[in-house]
Amino acid sequence: MKETINDTDFFRLYALCDGVYAAIAKPGQGAWSNSGIVDLGEELLVFDSFATPSAGYELRKQAEEMTGKKVKYLINSHYHGDHVFGNQAFADTTIISTSLTSKWFDEKNKIVDLETEIEETEDYLKKLKDQIEFTADRVMKASLTNQYKEMAAILKDLPIMKMVIPNVLFEERMVIEGTKRKVELHCFGGGHTPSDTFLYLPEEKIGFMGDLVTVDLHVPIYDPEQFSAILENVKLLDIETVVPGHGYPGGKELVFTLEKYLAFLIENTKEAVKNGVPFKVLVSNLEIPDEYVEWIGVNGIRGNLSKVYAFYAG
Numbered sequence: 001m002k003e004t005i006n007d008t009d010f011f012r013l014y015a016l017c018d019g020v021y022a023a024i025a026k027p028g029q030g031a032w033s034n035s036g037i038v039d040l041g042e043e044l045l046v047f048d049s050f051a052t053p054s055a056g057y058e059l060r061k062q063a064e065e066m067t068g069k070k071v072k073y074l075i076n077s078h079y080h081g082d083h084v085f086g087n088q089a090f091a092d093t094t095i096i097s098t099s100l101t102s103k104w105f106d107e108k109n110k111i112v113d114l115e116t117e118i119e120e121t122e123d124y125l126k127k128l129k130d131q132i133e134f135t136a137d138r139v140m141k142a143s144l145t146n147q148y149k150e151m152a153a154i155l156k157d158l159p160i161m162k163m164v165i166p167n168v169l170f171e172e173r174m175v176i177e178g179t180k181r182k183v184e185l186h187c188f189g190g191g192h193t194p195s196d197t198f199l200y201l202p203e204e205k206i207g208f209m210g211d212l213v214t215v216d217l218h219v220p221i222y223d224p225e226q227f228s229a230i231l232e233n234v235k236l237l238d239i240e241t242v243v244p245g246h247g248y249p250g251g252k253e254l255v256f257t258l259e260k261y262l263a264f265l266i267e268n269t270k271e272a273v274k275n276g277v278p279f280k281v282l283v284s285n286l287e288i289p290d291e292y293v294e295w296i297g298v299n300g301i302r303g304n305l306s307k308v309y310a311f312y313a314g
């Protein structure tokens with residue numbers, strides 16, 4: 001990893017090269033996912049806005065103080081709250097996503113009634129607390145505890161939270177040209193959600209991947225086939241630095257690792273469905289490779305196996 005240039009309550013800032021920064025979330029503080037800051041020359045572009053307005057405002061402050069420039073663009077990689085609930089800190093900028101992401105954002109992230117939203121979040125936290133208490137599994141306990149802390153941070157910000165949906169939409173590709181550098185937005189389809197965008201810097205060979213790449217996490221899967229196909233296409237790009245949606249940046253090996261994980265889920269569930277093996281039998285007989293044992297996620301590998309099994313079972 002490159003040098004740390006700043007440390008905040010929510011995230012650590014790293015310079016990937018001159019003018020390109022990764023904001024890596026500190027666990028359990030309300031940032032929840034990673035963001036990126038790109039100096040385009042005259043102005044800044046930010047990739048994803050974190051899980052809370054508080055973290056979003058801190059991101060903008062850091063970006064503008066560090067560079068002396070203003071944020072002009074915010075990109076939303078996908079509609080999930082942990083990447084977009086900080087959007088209001090960028091309400092006066094051009095907020096860009098695919099049209100499908102914007103549609104899901106609008107449908108899924110609505111706060112219809114604040115009181116109800118607060119009650120539901122408090123209920124969910126209570127449920128998590130019970131789960132944390134009763135689970136004997138160390139990794140699961142850690143996963144649930146992190147989920148609890150992030151959701152508690154969201155609950156704290158709910159009274160000030162506003163949903164600010166993207167105002168400029170694209171479909172598959174968008175190029176943004178600054179005076180200093182050119183960046184590309186790509187959507188190869190939907191694997192983690194119905195529509196997943198990543199940011200590619202061809203000159204610098206950097207990819208801000210959103211949740212198309214995550215590290216040591218049982219990342220939720222929307223469509224396993226498309227997810228694999230997307231990663232297959234990502235591999236064809238000239239990328240040397242991969243900034244994942246969750247976890248620390250690395251090289252292209254992060255893409256390979258996730259691809260292997262997806263292949264494991266796909267092969268085993270596909271075979272079981274084909275042979276009429278019930279899900280329960282599959283899970284009890286399946287040996288989980290050691291490399292996934294320490295991965296976190298509130299539904300564990302079982303959650304993803306169940307999702308992918310259901311996908312093939314139709």
Ligand SMILES: [Zn+2]
Pocket residue numbers: 078080192211
């Ligand atoms: Zn996500």
